[in-house]
Amino acid sequence: MHEVVSERVRRALYALAAEFTTIAxxxxxxxxxxDTAQRYLHESATFAGLSQDPPAGMRVWVNxxxxxxxxxxxxxxxxxxxxxxVTTAARRDPFFTSMGRMRLALAHxxxxxxxxxxxxxxxxxxxxxxxxxxxxxRWTAFYGPAELSHLGAIILNHNGEFSGAEAMAHxxxxxxxxxxxxxxxxxxxxxxxxxxxxxxxxxxxxTAATVFTIMEGTSLPGRMRSLIGDFHRDLFRLAPSTxxxxxxxxxxxxxxxxx
Numbered sequence: 001m002h003e004v005v006s007e008r009v010r011r012a013l014y015a016l017a018a019e020f021t022t023i024a025x026x027x028x029x030x031x032x033x034x035d036t037a038q039r040y041l042h043e044s045a046t047f048a049g050l051s052q053d054p055p056a057g058m059r060v061w062v063n064x065x066x067x068x069x070x071x072x073x074x075x076x077x078x079x080x081x082x083x084x085x086v087t088t089a090a091r092r093d094p095f096f097t098s099m100g101r102m103r104l105a106l107a108h109x110x111x112x113x114x115x116x117x118x119x120x121x122x123x124x125x126x127x128x129x130x131x132x133x134x135x136x137x138r139w140t141a142f143y144g145p146a147e148l149s150h151l152g153a154i155i156l157n158h159n160g161e162f163s164g165a166e167a168m169a170h171x172x173x174x175x176x177x178x179x180x181x182x183x184x185x186x187x188x189x190x191x192x193x194x195x196x197x198x199x200x201x202x203x204x205x206x207t208a209a210t211v212f213t214i215m216e217g218t219s220l221p222g223r224m225r226s227l228i229g230d231f232h233r234d235l236f237r238l239a240p241s242t243x244x245x246x247x248x249x250x251x252x253x254x255x256x257x258x259x
Contacts, residue, residue, distance in 0.1 A: 010050075011050070011051045011052055011053065012051070014047045014048075014050040014051035014053075015047070015048070015051035015053040015056050017044075017047040017051075018044050018047035018048040018051055018053070018056045018059070018060065019056065019059075019137075019139065021040045021041075021043045021044040021047060022040070022041070022044045022059055022060060022063055022139075023139075024040045025037045025038075025040035025041045025044060025063055025067070026063060026066075028040060029063070029066060029067055029070055029223075030221045030222065030223060031221060031222050032070065032222030032223065032226070033222075034067060034070055034071055037067050038067060041060060041063055041064055041067060044059075044060050044063070045060045045064075048060045054087060054088040054089035054092070054096075055089050055096070055136065055137050055139075055140070056137075057087050057088070057089065058084055058087045058089040058090060058096050058099070058100070059137075059139060061080050061081075061083045061084035061087060061100075061103075062080075062084050062099060062100070062103055064076075064080040064083075065077050065080035065081045065084060065103040065106070065107065066103075068080055069106060069107075069110065070223070072110075074107065074110040074111045075111075077106070077107045077110055078104075078107040078108070078110075078111060080103070080107075081100065081103035081104040081106070081107040082104065082107075084099070084100040084103050084104075085097075085100040085101065085103075085104055087100070093131065093134070093136075094127040094128070094130040094131040094132075095127070095128065095131035095134070095136065095140070095143075097123075097124075097127040097131075098123075098124045098125070098127035098128035098131060098143075098148070099124075099140075099143050101120045101121075101123045101124035101127060102120070102121070102124045102148060102151050104120040105117045105118075105119075105120035105121040105124060105151075105152075105155050106151065106154065106155055106158075108120060109154075109155045109158035109159055110158065114158075114159040114160070114161075117155050117158070117159055118155075118159065121152055121155055124148060125148060125152075128144070128145065128148055144175075145171075145175055146172050146175035146176045146183070147172075147183075149168045149169070149171040149172035149175065149187075150168070150169070150172040150176075150183070150186065150187045150190065152165075152168040152171075152172075153165045153166075153168035153169040153172060153187065153190040153191070153194065154190055156168055156194075157190060157193055157194055157197070160197075162194045162195075162197045162198045163194075163198060165190065165193075165194035166191060166194040166195060166198065168190075169187050169188075169190045169191035169194055170191065172187040172190075173187050173188065173191065181214050181215060181218065182215070182218075182221065182224070184214050185211045185214040185215050185220075185224060186223070186224060186227070188207060188208070188210055188211050188214060189208070189211060189224065189227035189228065189231065190227075191207050192204045192205075192207040192208035192211070192231055193227070193230065193231055193234070195207055196208075196231065196234055196235060196238065197234070201235060201238055201239040201242065201244070201245070202242070202244045204231070204235070205235060205244045205245065205247070205248045206244075208228070208231050208235075208248065209248065209251050211224070211228065211255075212251065212252075212254075212255035220255075228252070232248075232249075232252060235248060236249075
């Protein structure tokens with residue numbers, strides 16, 4: 001009995017080590033310190049394997065896919081997403097199936113395969129609808145209908161389905177609690193990009209400006225700065241001489257100086 005208990009404790013400790021190193025990796029991804037994130041995730045993968053904990057393994061592959069996305073390494077993103085989809089967690093629980101399918105949809109959209117991306121997105125939605133309420137690890141709390149809609153907006157923006165992306169972003173914002181400011185700001189970035197790419201630069205500019213209001217008093221993380229930068233470049237490519245573009249530039253400078 002003593003050996004059995006010791007093995008259980010060892011696995012629990014490895015799972016805990018995997019959790020903390022993955023949290024550290026995620027923080028680095030958010031700050032775009034990507035080399036450091038890569039090192040943490042390699043450590044986390046080792047700990048997750050030793051823990052033999054299916055959700056821990058799933059989490060590592062999801063984060064590796066996210067890191068590859070930030071690095072714009074699309075083939076590595078796809079490989080990590082495929083690995084997430086064949087984990088024990090994804091095979092056993094529709095909740096994790098949905099999470100893995102969303103990563104697969106993002107990878108396909110990055111590679112320009114809009115049909116495969118749309119198919120995976122629909123599968124992710126169906127799986128989440130089927131997922132029973134269960135006692136899952138606390139790290140999974142981020143994923144649900146709001147996050148699926150936010151990721152769906154990213155995918156549809158990539159696919160060039162801008163009206164669908166706008167609808168997804170609105171759906172995400174309707175479900176993200178007001179206190180989750182970062183999540184709301186990221187979804188707002190997707191909404192602004194979708195509006196801009198539908199030929200609505202004035203409305204898009206007003207939407208993008210609310211990102212700084214949402215994040216008032218808080219530094220913009222690296223990922224959000226990148227999205228704001230994308231919006232800025234697209235706006236001045238499409239409507240460089242307009243009053244609202246100039247007002248946006250002033251608002252951005254003010255927000256950037258405090259971000």
